Amino acid sequence: MTSQIRIDDLDREILNTLMNDARTPYAEMAKRFNVSPATVHVRVEKMRAAEIITGTEVIINPKLLGYDVCCFIGINLNAARDYHSALRKLNELDEVVEAYYTTGAYNIFVKLMCKSIEELQYVLIDKLQAIDEVQSTETLISLQNPINRNVKP
Amino acid sequence: MTSQIRIDDLDREILNTLMNDARTPYAEMAKRFNVSPATVHVRVEKMRAAEIITGTEVIINPKLLGYDVCCFIGINLNAARDYHSALRKLNELDEVVEAYYTTGAYNIFVKLMCKSIEELQYVLIDKLQAIDEVQSTETLISLQNPINRNVKP
């Protein structure tokens, strides 16, 4: 396992700030938290080295890119041992944006985004259910995503 | 609905780059895409104004912050009309990081992150199921998250 690291309140505040805006100037955080910009810099580098921070990304609005349909799909495999090969095939579908190995009713649980209900049908029937390892699927269509945030550092 | 906007290949390439690293220097993208840094700047501002880009954030490793447990919970409400009040209460639980209004078996579907199985039990019994509007829940524990990415611009 990756080495655990000591995170103090300053680290947490910096992290929290950057989780809301990855481009917050160090000088601004420095003023807010009463330290020097260089200290902020050092802390960020520390968390980066510890891989607590693994990167940055812009947040986009999928709807404005045409992605109107979001759904979750529970997948049952023919055999539990097919997990890895099924996953490899799922990974090749751009529409599959998240996949989870889960306990309970399904073997794999995925989040899928696509541009229309027609495309969803196509992906589901001709791509997902066409995977040999897939025995059956159950779809949950999301019409709204009222909460979307991250854990509290 | 928000105004749709024309996105060309350059926009798409810039977006794609920034979705992998929100701090990629404009000069670097400029060189890669054979335009000037100022052009990149203009395109980013355009997408920001159109709200295709809504912000930036650092990507963190939840495990290194102690969040070892991730699960999905399907929630059934006593009555469909309780949706808004239930959501307001769910929104107050820090452990609830995502919520979806869905068709099908559940009224609300949430993603939950917490620090241990003990905490999950506590949150589930004393916080989530303590909400008046909640009639029943079904939990799906995730042991692995092998795919986690965004849509393709």
Added chain:
DNA sequence: CATGAAAATGCGAAGGG
């Protein structure tokens, strides 16, 4: 869409508490 210059920000060495 490019140029170029001014302003802001990031970065790292060296020193102090």
Added chain:
DNA sequence: CCCTTCGCATTTTCATG
């Protein structure tokens, strides 16, 4: 050991053609 000051390098930003 962690923090700060300080100067240089890089990057962003904007007026102009």
